[in-house]
Amino acid sequence: MRISDEESLSACYRAHGPAVRSYLRRFVPAQDVEDLVQVVFADVWRSRERYDPSRSLAAWIFAIAHRRAVDHLRARRPVTVPLEEAGDPPGRGRSQVDDLADRDRLDRALAELSHAQRQAIELAYFGDLSQREIAERLRVPLGTVKARTSRGLRRLSALLATP
Incomplete structure (x- = not known):
């Protein structure tokens, strides 16, 4: 043609x-x-x-x-939205942190905890596991997981309370 x-x-x-x-x-x-x-x-x-x-x-x-x-x-210009209007990025499981600065602060505070405490808290709050599931995964007694979580949360609370 x-x-x-x-x-x-x-x-x-x-x-x-x-x-x-x-x-x-x-x-x-x-x-x-x-x-x-x-x-x-x-x-x-x-x-x-x-x-x-x-x-x-x-x-x-x-x-x-x-x-x-x-x-x-x-x-085409990429569609952009001002950061203030974008809202929060998807969080880590149950813990929704208000903004990126708080997320960074939380990550730094978690890094201050002992490995065992940090692991128990991350599995519970970011991995959505129950304390029993954490105990099974880590192969430690349930009471140990409860103690690590409790001590870790107290320490985390103190670290986040200080500016």
């Missing part, structure tokens, strides 16, 4: 438009697909003299569609 006049462009659009639309849906946001299909076929019309009829018309059109999709994605 030669794309030599508007009628042949119309036939080309009818023949290849749905496939190009489907192809573009994989790469660009749904609200931009129709506009991009129009851009692709406008480009097909503008560059019709460069098409080699001995080659596949569909492949040529899809190459144009691919380039336009890449151009479109590169030109």
Whole structure:
């Protein structure tokens, strides 16, 4: 098929438009697909003299569609939201820390605990495990887990109370 006049462009659009639309849906946001299909076929019309009829018309059109999709994605500004409006990032299990600064402070305070206390607290609060499950996982008596958790929480509370 030669794309030599508007009628042949119309036939080309009818023949290849749905496939190009489907192809573009994989790469660009749904609200931009129709506009991009129009851009692709406008480009097909503008560059019709460069098409080699001995080659596949569909492949040529899809190459144009691919380039336009890449151009479109590169030109888009990423959607950004001010940090104040973004809300809290997903937390660690049951413990939801108010903001990143508090999370950092909590991480530093946890690092001050003994390994055994930190492990018991992290498994309980961030791993969502019961004290019995922690005892089984660590292969220690339940009373030991309770003591480590209690002492660790008291120490953590003292560390977080100091500015």
